[in-house]
Amino acid sequence: MEKVKTTCIYCGTGCQLWLKTKDGKVVDTKPVMPPEFNPGKGKLCIKGWNVHEFINHPDRLTDPLIKNARGNWEKVSWEETIDFIAAHFQKIISENPGNRRVIGCLSSAKCTNEENYVMQKFARAVLKTNNVDHCARLCHSSTVVGLGAAFGSGAMTNSIDEIVDAKVIFIIGSNTNEQHPLIGARILEALKKGAKLVVADPRTIPLSELAEDNGGIALNHLPGTDVALLNGIMNVIIAEKLYDEQFIKQNCENFAVFQEEIMKMTPEKAARITGVPKEKIIQAARMIGRAETTYLIYSMGITQHTSGVDNVKSTANLQMLCGNIGKWATGVNPLRGQNNVQGACDMGALPNIFTGYQSVADREIRKKFASVWGIEEKEMDDVAGLTVVEMMDAAYRGELKILYIMGENPVISDPDSNHVRLALQKPFLIVQDIFMTPTAELADVVLPAASFAEKEGTFTSTERRVQLIRKAIEPIGNSKPDWQIISLLAQKMGYSGLNYQSAEEILTEINQLTPIYRGITWERLQQDEEGLQWPCPDENHPGTVYLHKEGKFSRGKGFFHPVSFTAPAELPDADYPFILTTGRTLWHFHTGTMSRRSKTLNERVPEGYVEISKEDAQKLGINDNEMIKVATRRGEVRIKAKITNKVSDGLIFIPFHFEEAAANILTIAALDPIAKIPEFKVCAAKIEKVK
Numbered sequence: 247m248e249k250v251k252t253t254c255i256y257c258g259t260g261c262q263l264w265l266k267t268k269d270g271k272v273v274d275t276k277p278v279m280p281p282e283f284n285p286g287k288g289k290l291c292i293k294g295w296n297v298h299e300f301i302n303h304p305d306r307l308t309d310p311l312i313k314n315a316r317g318n319w320e321k322v323s324w325e326e327t328i329d330f331i332a333a334h335f336q337k338i339i340s341e342n343p344g345n346r347r348v349i350g351c352l353s354s355a356k357c358t359n360e361e362n363y364v365m366q367k368f369a370r371a372v373l374k375t376n377n378v379d380h381c382a383r384l385c386h387s388s389t390v391v392g393l394g395a396a397f398g399s400g401a402m403t404n405s406i407d408e409i410v411d412a413k414v415i416f417i418i419g420s421n422t423n424e425q426h427p428l429i430g431a432r433i434l435e436a437l438k439k440g441a442k443l444v445v446a447d448p449r450t451i452p453l454s455e456l457a458e459d460n461g462g463i464a465l466n467h468l469p470g471t472d473v474a475l476l477n478g479i480m481n482v483i484i485a486e487k488l489y490d491e492q493f494i495k496q497n498c499e500n501f502a503v504f505q506e507e508i509m510k511m512t513p514e515k516a517a518r519i520t521g522v523p524k525e526k527i528i529q530a531a532r533m534i535g536r537a538e539t540t541y542l543i544y545s546m547g548i549t550q551h552t553s554g555v556d557n558v559k560s561t562a563n564l565q566m567l568c569g570n571i572g573k574w575a576t577g578v579n580p581l582r583g584q585n586n587v588q589g590a591c592d593m594g595a596l597p598n599i600f601t602g603y604q605s606v607a608d609r610e611i612r613k614k615f616a617s618v619w620g621i622e623e624k625e626m627d628d629v630a631g632l633t634v635v636e637m638m639d640a641a642y643r644g645e646l647k648i649l650y651i652m653g654e655n656p657v658i659s660d661p662d663s664n665h666v667r668l669a670l671q672k673p674f675l676i677v678q679d680i681f682m683t684p685t686a687e688l689a690d691v692v693l694p695a696a697s698f699a700e701k702e703g704t705f706t707s708t709e710r711r712v713q714l715i716r717k718a719i720e721p722i723g724n725s726k727p728d729w730q731i732i733s734l735l736a737q738k739m740g741y742s743g744l745n746y747q748s749a750e751e752i753l754t755e756i757n758q759l760t761p762i763y764r765g766i767t768w769e770r771l772q773q774d775e776e777g778l779q780w781p782c783p784d785e786n787h788p789g790t791v792y793l794h795k796e797g798k799f800s801r802g803k804g805f806f807h808p809v810s811f812t813a814p815a816e817l818p819d820a821d822y823p824f825i826l827t828t829g830r831t832l833w834h835f836h837t838g839t840m841s842r843r844s845k846t847l848n849e850r851v852p853e854g855y856v857e858i859s860k861e862d863a864q865k866l867g868i869n870d871n872e873m874i875k876v877a878t879r880r881g882e883v884r885i886k887a888k889i890t891n892k893v894s895d896g897l898i899f900i901p902f903h904f905e906e907a908a909a910n911i912l913t914i915a916a917l918d919p920i921a922k923i924p925e926f927k928v929c930a931a932k933i934e935k936v937k
């Protein structure tokens with residue numbers, strides 16, 4: 247057996263693992279020792295341990311496929327496929343002169359930095375459009391906007407390793423132990439060292455119980471009421487003078503206006519809105535306010551709301567108020583979900599920025615990119631492009647003529663799937679994946695990509711840590727690394743600026759154009775066992791463990807945004823009396839393309855379910871494991887009931903991994919007005935027995 251060291255493909259923690267190979271197949275996985283190495287410390291979670299199980303699965307796509315007139319798939323050569331796609335791009339471009347909104351590209355947080363860089367360069371330099379986006383839109387777009395406005399940088403401020411030294415850990419809207427298990431493991435270590443946990447989650451998650459059992463506090467607030475909860479907590483901190491006056495004076499601005507807003511949200515009022523007893527709000531405020539250091543963690547419970555940006559700004563307000571920024575074991579720490587979602591954002595796979603958050607609206611920046619890319623600045627799109635959900639709407643209206651999707655499965659992952667399915671039937675659709683997904687089924691052309699085990703490149707983890715992935719086996723069948731496929735397309739369309747020989751060559755171009763990645767070279771990554779954390783401005787820089795050191799915020803001063811509570815877009819009523827919230831389980835990953843093809847994971851949880859409280863189940867006469875119908879104004883699914891004490895009365899929870907009981911048939915496509923993130927965490931639903 248041979249073994250190759252690489253980075254886990256599932257979540258954004260960034261654990262290092264060995265892929266063991268035999269006869270050209272990946273047959274086993276082991277964690278990378280020694281235990282002092284960040285971020286995994288010599289451990290893996292259940293998904294990491296079984297990451298090899300999907301790689302050589304017989305369902306892997308091996309050849310390009312074109313749908314014939316009868317709707318059947320035909321295997322075709324790469325040459326024919328590339329000709330076919332390039333001809334379509336050229337036809338649509340020539341039929342719509344000057345219209346930059348007729349083509350859209352979805353990039354992928356599953357793919358490497360180099361592949362995301364190549365995808366956005368293809369969109370901008372060849373297709374001349376800023377219509378490029380990816381799943382970060384559905385995930386942390388509120389973070390990028392909210393923390394960008396408050397601090398000047400949208401990334402996780404501190405590192406995973408610091409958790410163990412925090413005195414208080416405030417976890418709001420993150421099911422850390424199931425969704426980032428090895429970050430969860432560090433929280434358990436901190437508990438052992440005497441840290442206190444404050445957990446705010448509408449459901450009772452594993453951490454809620456741990457908090458209460460160890461002298462901390464668990465708050466079960468109503469979904470979508472985080473601003474009221476956080477403002478209530480800050481109201482007490484200000485009233486009881488538990489805030490860090492000196493930090494605020496020296497490093498922040500707009501405090502007076504913010505304070506005025508906060509004083510309106512008394513704990514009594516916060517209790518009425520959130521459903522959390524006033525005493526508990528006061529207790530949480532005192533625990534956070536009095537702690538020497540509080541490390542705040544949040545994830546989708548904060549971001550996936552029509553008030554996502556406001557929620558994020560509130561977490562920033564709280565940490566500035568307590569002087570918990572720019573110090574070890576503090577900070578606002580949004581846990582990035584996908585293995586490389588941080589990297590896909592850093593690489594500019596977003597409609598408004600190039601790499602390193604450099605604005606497409608800035609002429610000097612456009613000039614810089616144009617000169618390296620060998621194109622004219624005036625040819626470039628200077629207006630922000632469409633976001634994921636906006637592209638779906640444009641497709642539905644017939645305005646988007648071609649959609650090129652790399653490594654995403656929007657039929658299962660976007661809100662309101664029935665609408666998405668209709669929308670995707672309209673444009674010429676190209677899907678590039680490792681498996682035939684429900685989205686690929688709708689395509690005109692399917693391109694087989696090589697998986698992470700079959701290529702080289704880099705991923706950037708949630709803590710801004712850039713690490714290598716290494717090739718363990720040859721690409722399966724005739725599949726190719728994503729960057730090579732895009733490169734072939736670009737060449738066919740007459741552009742030679744994407745003819746790279748290796749991922750290393752692409753990273754070198756990224757280094758050149760991206761100040762925060764300038765010092766993160768291929769050579770250094772090969773030498774450094776633990777990767778490098780950006781910002782890393784030059785080749786001698788050691789990388790950055792935590793941002794905004796000594797209160798020196800990236801934007802100058804930290805900005806207090808006065809934020810007031812707004813209710814979710816759709817609340818329960820007589821027709822739809824339940825709140826439906828959606829999310830994940832430990833055992834599966836997203837749309838299940840990989841985890842449901844992993845024998846070990848799929849045996850544990852083979853099908854979808856809806857969590858419902860005992861009281862509600864009794865009222866409706868529903869038994870455990872009974873097939874029931876859950877419906878919203880968008881659609882309905884048949885799904886197994888799971889009676890549990892994890893959800894309170896009136897609340898139901900569905901994990902969105904299961905195609906046959908797809909949560910997103912039910913969810914609402916209401917968006918945050920700025921970040922355009924959908925409200926996956928709240929909509930109104932009803933439950934019926936199946937006759």
Ligand SMILES: Nc1nc2c(c(=O)[nH]1)N[C@H]1C(S)=C(S)[C@@H](COP(=O)(O)OP(=O)(O)OC[C@H]3O[C@@H](n4cnc5c(=O)[nH]c(N)nc54)[C@H](O)[C@@H]3O)O[C@H]1N2
Pocket residue numbers: 257258385418419420421422424425426446447448449451468469470471472545546547548582583584827828829830831832833834835836927
């Ligand atoms: N096993 C596994 N791990 C994963 C993933 C996976 O699919 N499977 N996906 C990865 C990705 S891309 C991401 S983004 C992360 C997501 O990681 P998480 O955000 O931790 O996961 P979710 O289950 O979406 O939601 C987290 C929690 O938010 C709570 N919540 C719901 N509504 C609200 C609310 O209004 N306020 C608050 N405060 N909380 C609320 C839910 O009850 C849930 O416990 O996980 C990553 N890791």
Ligand SMILES: Nc1nc2c(c(=O)[nH]1)N[C@H]1C(S)=C(S)[C@@H](COP(=O)(O)OP(=O)(O)OC[C@H]3O[C@@H](n4cnc5c(=O)[nH]c(N)nc54)[C@H](O)[C@@H]3O)O[C@H]1N2
Pocket residue numbers: 354356357381382384385386546550583584652653654655656658659660661678679680681683695696697698728828829830835836837838839840902909910913926
């Ligand atoms: N209801 C509800 N919906 C949600 C959420 C929620 O909490 N609730 N969360 C949202 C969030 S946070 C996220 S991040 C999104 C995720 O949404 P998606 O990104 O659409 O979901 P994935 O299943 O991760 O899709 C990744 C695809 O990439 C493919 N793939 C893997 N490796 C490679 C590769 O190397 N190359 C190529 N070309 N393809 C590859 C996989 O087979 C898979 O089909 O879902 C969102 N949707």
Ligand code: SF4
Pocket residue numbers: 254255256257258259260261286289290291292293294295426427428429
């Ligand atoms: S915690 Fe995340 S990165 Fe680490 S092994 Fe598990 S899924 Fe992979």
Ligand SMILES: [Mo]
Pocket residue numbers: 381384385386583584
């Ligand atoms: Mo995500």
